[in-house]
Amino acid sequence: DIQMTQSPSSLSASVGDRVTITCRASQAISNYLAWFQQRPGKAPKSLIYAASVLQSGVPSEFSGSGSGTDFTLTISSLQPEDFATYYCQQYYSYPFTFGGGTKVEIK
Amino acid sequence: QVQLVQSGAEVKKPGASVNVSCKASGYTFSSYYMYWVRQAPGQGLEWMGIINPSGGSTTYAQKFLGRVTMTRDTSTSMVYMELSSLRSEDTAVYFCARVRGSSSWYETVDYWGQGTLITVSS
Numbered sequence: 001d002i003q004m005t006q007s008p009s010s011l012s013a014s015v016g017d018r019v020t021i022t023c024r025a026s027q028a029i030s031n032y033l034a035w036f037q038q039r040p041g042k043a044p045k046s047l048i049y050a051a052s053v054l055q056s057g058v059p060s061e062f063s064g065s066g067s068g069t070d071f072t073l074t075i076s077s078l079q080p081e082d083f084a085t086y087y088c089q090q091y092y093s094y095p096f097t098f099g100g101g102t103k104v105e106i107k
Numbered sequence: 108q109v110q111l112v113q114s115g116a117e118v119k120k121p122g123a124s125v126n127v128s129c130k131a132s133g134y135t136f137s138s139y140y141m142y143w144v145r146q147a148p149g150q151g152l153e154w155m156g157i158i159n160p161s162g163g164s165t166t167y168a169q170k171f172l173g174r175v176t177m178t179r180d181t182s183t184s185m186v187y188m189e190l191s192s193l194r195s196e197d198t199a200v201y202f203c204a205r206v207r208g209s210s211s212w213y214e215t216v217d218y219w220g221q222g223t224l225i226t227v228s229s
Contacts, residue, residue, distance in 0.1 A: 034215035036152075043202055043219040044144075044152065055207075055217055087152055091215045095168035096142075096154040 006099035012107040019075040021102045023088035028068045032092035035073045039084045109133040111220035118226045124191040127223045129203035136184040137161040140206040143188045145199040193227045200224050
């Protein structure tokens with residue numbers, strides 16, 4: 001199975017901050033990488049697919065980059081509604097796997 | 108608009124089976140594959156498998172082989188996930204999620220159901 005490792009596991013930030021989350025795959029996955037946002041008690045929300053393509057309706061403060069084994073999710077200016085847990089997912093090979101999550105908290 | 112509405116929470120005893128349903132609306136049901144993903148309390152997301160609603164073919168995570176069965180009913184636009192031989196470690200919220208892009212086995216998802224809490228307890 002492909003292991004997905006996210007870092008950091010948690011971070012504290014303020015509204016307006018730029019935030020970067022990293023996801024590393026245990027083997028190359030091309031750009032078969034997605035990012036999700038999950039608020040407490042809610043279903044995940046799809047943010048990005050193909051490593052860098054925003055899902056319809058996702059605000060432009062979110063961006064993704066990377067290919068191969070190393071990927072990043074960047075929030076250019078943190079908004080109050082962005083405080084949540086973020087997960088990456090590889091869909092290159094079965095079983096599809098998720099990172100352990102990064103919790104973004106208010107400083 | 109695309110909607111995935113799941114069945115309600117259930118409490119099951121160890122060794123029992125559970126069947127979670129997911130009703131799709133707002134799009135052509137047979138054209139989009141569906142995942143099932145689960146999340147144990149306080150834990151991350153775990154992919155369980157994928158089903159092609161058109162032909163009913165499936166791929167399951169090795170971890171669940173022999174215990175999980177995913178099916179669909181095209182007449183009602185519903186997919187089902189049955190998990191058998193339940194144990195306490197199966198206590199989790201179970202989500203269905205629509206695979207983006209038509210008829211693709213290697214894709215991520217765009218829409219999620221609201222989740223169904225399954226509690227396994229004696």
